[in-house]
Amino acid sequence: MRPPTDPYLAVTHPDPYPFYAGLRARGGLHRIEGFDPWIAADGATVRAVLTSEHCRVRPLAEPIPPHLGGTAAGALFGRLVRMNDGGPFPTVKRALASSLEEMMSALEAESRRWSARLFAEPSIALLPTRALQLPVFVLGTLLGLPEDGLDACVQDVEAYVRSVVHSQAVSEGAASAARLTGRVEDCAQARPALLSRFSARMQEGGAPAELRTPNAVGLLTQAYEATAGLLGASLLAIARMPSLRTQLARRECTMEDVVREAARHESPVQNTRRFVHSRVSVAGQELEAGATVVVVLAAANRDPQENPRPDDFLPRRVDRRTFTFGLGTHACPGQRLAETMAVAAAEQVLASGLDLSPLSGPVTWRASTNTRILRGP
Template identity: 30%
Template sequence: MTATTGHPAPGRLDFDDPVFQSDPWPLYAHHREHDPVHWSPALGSFFVFGHEHVRQTLVSPDFGTYHPFRASRRAFGPSMLDSDGARHTVQRAAAAGSFRPRQVGEAATRIVAPLAAALLDDLLPAGRADFAEVLARTLPMQVVCRVMGLPVADAQWLADMMRPLAAYVDHAGVELAEVVRRRQELRAYLLAAAADGAEHPGLLHVLAGNEELTEADACNNGILLLAAGTETTTAAITNLIARVAAEPGLFERLRRDRSLLPAVIAETLRHEPPLHVTLRFAQRDLVLEGVDVPAGSAVQVCLASANRDPAVHPEPDRWLPDRPRRPTMSFGMGRHVCLGMGLANAELETVLGAVLDRLDHLALAEGVDPRPVGRTFRTVPALRCSYPAPRPAPSSQSSERRTAP
């Protein structure tokens, strides 16, 4: 379809290209301007880049999520993420109770704050620590465990089990046989956990007890939650701390005025969203921007490119927390909009708040590059920071080790 626009592409859309992985933004900008609905013969997919096309693809019933061989379906099993219509509604509704504003508010205080405080107790005495390794890669799985009613002690094992599944969804060369083996092991683990009368029953028990879901539905959506709640949140926490440590004076500004936190978080998620692309399938023959999109076609929806569409966000490449709040695609949109959006925002605000409580200053260690890299999921690979001696934790947050199930 490139030919219909008459503009040469500046380079192939190649997710394996290290140049693309370190700086996809010029390619996105080129496509938004010259080739907004692009057909890639090599990838066998259409791509949409602009905010309006991304919005339409996510909200219109002309696009669905189901495909029998979709990578996420193979990795997690059929779940709400790749179901449409009534199947989707039933699965999403079964899990939604844990993500209402009141439940998220309680989880922020009861779960996220003490877990973050305990991790900072381990991390900060070093005086120079990798926030990605110790905090961002650990906290989200611990939080999901608590929300689901799984033991926090299993979080590291679960993170190790899930890593290849997330990598498979990211097309990072993991064998399907390995994915299937792990998925079966995870199913057995979740079934045993659901049958176990946990001390603090959680979302897994709600899913397992829902009469409209099969046992397989409960397990698959459990595996989806373990993946969806962690890889993205880890990237978001890392990207946020990287921004706060790299931006001159920002840490001190936030210490003086916590009311700036939501705008700083929202702008960081817009500017460097953890998840760049999602997938849809055309439900009938369509014409998008003059381009024929036959029924059944795969359409890669470039969420990150939409976030930098100058038609919606002027000067889109600049990180400007004071900019007017306009819709972004970081959490998607429409029927599949991120179920955990409130929890993710609560985790970001709580973690950064805890770091601000404990430190007077935060800077990147020498030689650390704060720019995210990656394919579908993008984050800063290592985030060593330097900081002065920490203050003690506020006492109300230090009890997690005693209360975790």
């Protein structure tokens, strides 16, 4: 098996972790041949980059990807808290995080209800599709979207997500972004609990009302792949380590323990990027304006300085340090959402009696340069 040659290719490699170990061993910000961005891979450097005020989420000259300019997909992208620094966006993020926290009981109930429906049939072949449907069905329901339209919403989320990366998909992605925005805006008239709470928290903080709907849509688009990846990582761990079933049966660990360790051990989000707007020193390295840093979260998760015995899967790991969901001002507010949905789904998959042994061998991964999502055995 040939090792990957850069962090983007590593995401879908059968075993990227020896390559990540090599990146991590270099320490600090560094470059590798044939790959232009700077790389942060060890825990200390990843932490320094993610918490630096000088490392932004978009290039200075490109607040949105150029191919999305003038489209509904670009309008959606440009209003997401995930893709903006400063201004009203920290207030919107706090409002969103507070609203989600208040909705956790309802989210857990919907996660179990939809998991029972989506994963009732024990089918390995259907598993990847159902994993991607789950976050849209759960969060869409909480946003007030009609159940008979949720399949169409999944298709629109997929089209939008693809359009952000692939310029040839922009037409379909723009139409999908417009439909998603319209559906969520229509739901607001019925005042569903999540949207109402989000609106109220934004108003309390003085955030512009026009940022509500795009960031409600953003819940669907941002939970989509990350949640599916987390569920896949959890089921892979159970398939490849039969002792986990025994530990679960004996209540020596919980499914929450398994999911949280899976998020560290087989990170569903393998990397993210940061951009430097002006010459600055970060983690002891001088960076020029316009520099890009690829932050290899999956490598930092297995840094022995952060997590002793990093390659071992320890569901009851003490003082676990997980970089998967980010740090600093752009730490993901949806970590508990993803974990809750993955727990409900994994428990239902096991209850269905699905034979997971096909996952104990070679598997394939959904095409991506940053998310590691199970496609099938």
